[in-house]
Amino acid sequence: MEEKEILEPALYLLPSALSEADVDEVIPARNRLITSKLRYFVVENLRTARRWIKRCDRSFSFEGVEMVELNKQTPESEISQMLEPLRQGHPMGVMSEAGCPAVADPGAALVNIAQKEGLKVVPLVGPSSIIMSLMASGMNGQNFAFLGYLPIDEKERRNELRRLERESEEKDRTQIFIETPYRNNKMVEILAETLQPDTLVCVAADITDGERESIVTLPASQWRKRKYDYSKRPVIYLIYRGMGEVAKKRGRRR
């Protein structure tokens, strides 16, 4: 895309950084160019979105820019009208608090309405902690599920983990989930205690955050002995007990 090219009217889904990483570490140059041409934005958080846009384009002027917030507090009835500029032929950008928009944020509802009306939706490349942790885990990427948060109640959580472990074995599936950052150490403890000793557990912390980033896959039995501190760090968890190619190549045969 050239500097002067006019942007086609569409809903552009603009990923942002997961960390304080440089813009050029986490998004392609094209994203910056598109962002700098947009005048209408729907964002999860005004302050962080403005900051990110300035990081993408230092000379960006917010004069005449329309930016509306769409988050958990937004009433359902207000979402559709946010697409008005696009309906009138103006390209629009969507940004979440961090990472890829419209995956785990209310932006999905906006995209859903755009799709319903036949408006064009264009996703841009950016950091996805789900995919990046899966790549680096060494687990099966040909069959995986992202489950969001597990049940909070400890007994229910353990039961769910055992169910996910069985399903991983049966379907050769990698199971991916998240936890509130201050509960990370407790989560690793529960994983190590609850899962079978040779089930693989990957803890992927601070993805794209340079030297802080740490993605480690070990059998549950080894997590029991290991020292760690994941408290307050953004972490993705992956477990795998498949019997497919990957397990075979790791030398785990039963």
Place this chain on the structure above:
Amino acid sequence: MEEKEILEPALYLLPSALSEADVDEVIPARNRLITSKLRYFVVENLRTARRWIKRCDRSFSFEGVEMVELNKQTPESEISQMLEPLRQGHPMGVMSEAGCPAVADPGAALVNIAQKEGLKVVPLVGPSSIIMSLMASGMNGQNFAFLGYLPIDEKERRNELRRLERESEEKDRTQIFIETPYRNNKMVEILAETLQPDTLVCVAADITDGERESIVTLPASQWRKRKYDYSKRPVIYLIYRGMGEVAKKRGRRR
């Protein structure tokens, strides 16, 4: 990362283009810089990898560069030795045929061994057709599964689709899968016929391929009437029958 900075020894997972898109449309500048410093590569296909590296860095010299192929034909026993340069302290790059390595290609086995030996693995940002189609589908990204290919036998395929549809409703889950490109039109036909009329079906074709890219979400009933030709195009399929926030906001209540 600065031009002159020395690269830390690690297994760098280097995404490549899904399409003929410009390098700057699909990967961050940092990836190019890292790629240009690497001298050891494990790649799914030598020819396409060399071509991609040249696109990342025109002045890249292959003199003294060690590049080995890891694909479906590679005997299991040969994989571990590919990590020898990293064991000796040299950074290495991993590339698949297209997209993010070590997700749906044999690179996962290499990463698995690296993890087993405690070697550092660093995933870089790049185009993932799974995540990009999910973003643009408007479906639930807080719970989703990627299933690879569905059964080939038509009866089994229809049964599996009905099972996935039920599970989507019960778990508020987006179900994602793929098909061999020359069977795409047949797949859309089967989806339209087999699923309930108001189940959402997203067909995401030619992701990152500029004007060819097309990501359309419609109820199964509308796919029955629609004209399309997805033959020989790379396509990702998503179905969703959840009753969560997204469904509510789309106005589909039962």
